[in-house]
Each structure stands twice: as structure tokens, then as C-alpha cells.
Amino acid sequence: MPDLVWDDVRDLFDPEVMGALPDVSVPGTSVADWQAVFDLVRSSGWPWEYLEGGVAGQLPPAAEVLARPDDADTAVLRVWPAPEVLMIFRPVSADEIAFDIDLRELQGQGGVDLLCAFLASVGRRLDKPVTMTAEGDYENPVLGFVPSADAVMLLADSRLN
Numbered sequence: 001m002p003d004l005v006w007d008d009v010r011d012l013f014d015p016e017v018m019g020a021l022p023d024v025s026v027p028g029t030s031v032a033d034w035q036a037v038f039d040l041v042r043s044s045g046w047p048w049e050y051l052e053g054g055v056a057g058q059l060p061p062a063a064e065v066l067a068r069p070d071d072a073d074t075a076v077l078r079v080w081p082a083p084e085v086l087m088i089f090r091p092v093s094a095d096e097i098a099f100d101i102d103l104r105e106l107q108g109q110g111g112v113d114l115l116c117a118f119l120a121s122v123g124r125r126l127d128k129p130v131t132m133t134a135e136g137d138y139e140n141p142v143l144g145f146v147p148s149a150d151a152v153m154l155l156a157d158s159r160l161n
Contacts, residue, residue: 003116003152004143006109012132012142013111015103019135022142024087026097026122026130033126034062034091038077040125047080065091081118085111097122101132116152119145131155 011017026033038059041048050059053073065075077089085106089099106115115132123130123145131144141155 002109002113003120004112004154006112009112009143009154013103013106017134018103018142020103021100022103022132022135023138024099024101024119024130024132025138026126026128027095028128029095029097029126031063031066031094033128034066034094034097036125037089037097037122038062040121041077041079044081044121049078051076051078062091066094082114085114087118097126116145119152120150123147124150 006013038061042059048059049056051057052075055073059077068075075091077091079087079089081087085102087099087101089097092098101115103111105111119130119132124147127147129144129146131141133139133141143152144155145152146155
């Protein structure tokens with residue numbers, strides 16, 4: 001049984017409603033949490049690419065990435081949990097793990113299932129909630145991984161545990 005059903009969440013996957021690139025985040029994180037995500041990406045079998053200033057390179061330890069000066073080139077970790085589906089992590093602060101998804105790549109039940117599996121993988125690894133909000137709306141999560149339920153759930157009027 002899927003965590004979410006397309007017919008119930010279709011509007012949340014509509015780029016016109018949510019913005020093409022809704023925001024996904026894990027608040028209240030640390031350097032160790034970022035390292036856990038880096039380790040998850042490396043061990044998952046997902047293709048990935050680490051870039052600094054647009055130049056590809058090896059993925060350094062999270063402590064090194066997060067200790068870079070404010071004026072350093074932008075660091076980006078691009079992850080493909082499935083062909084044609086890209087998740088873009090921007091390691092800027094130890095306090096929050098944030099990444100973008102493109103809803104145009106996640107249409108239909110297959111897209112919902114893939115997003116749920118990815119959010120659950122990150123949430124389980126960190127034992128923390130992972131939430132999605134409309135593009136630019138950081139205050140109102142619409143869905144997310146809830147650790148106490150071990151599932152991705154609709155969050156429109158609820159709080160994460």
C-alpha cells in the first residue's frame with residue numbers, strides 16, 4: 001500500500017499550484033546529519049554529482065563542505081534516485097538540510113511513490129521529519145515523512161512528531 005495516493009495528492013504535485021520547485025527540508029540538523037545524508041547517497045546506488053562553482057569533484061566530508069567561507073563557490077549535490085528525476089541538495093548551513101525537487105518529473109502514482117521512498121530514506125537515516133512546502137513557502141508543510149508513523153503523510157493541518 002503506498003504512503004500517498006495520486007488522486008489524493010494530485011494538487012500537491014501540480015507545478016501551477018505548488019511552484020515547479022517546491023522546497024523540501026529537514027530542520028534542526030547538524031554536521032553529523034549532513035554527513036549521514038552524504039553517506040546515504042554514496043551507499044544507495046543512486047547516481048550523484050558534487051559540484052563547487054559548477055565544477056564536478058569528489059564529495060568531501062560534510063564538515064569540510066559546511067566550513068567553507070561564505071564567499072566560496074556554491075556547493076551543490078545532485079542526486080538521481082531514478083532516471084530523469086533529480087534532487088538538488090545545497091549544503092549551506094549545518095542547521096538545515098534543504099533540497100529541491102522538480103514536480104514536472106514526479107507525475108502520476110510512480111512519481112508520488114518515488115518521492116515518498118526518497119523522503120522516507122532520508123527521514124529514516126536521520127530519524128527526523130522531512131517536509132515539503134510550496135516553492136518559497138517555508139512555513140506551511142503540505143506533506144512529509146513523519147518518524148513516529150514511519151510514513152510519508154499529508155500535513156496540511158498537522159504537526160510532525
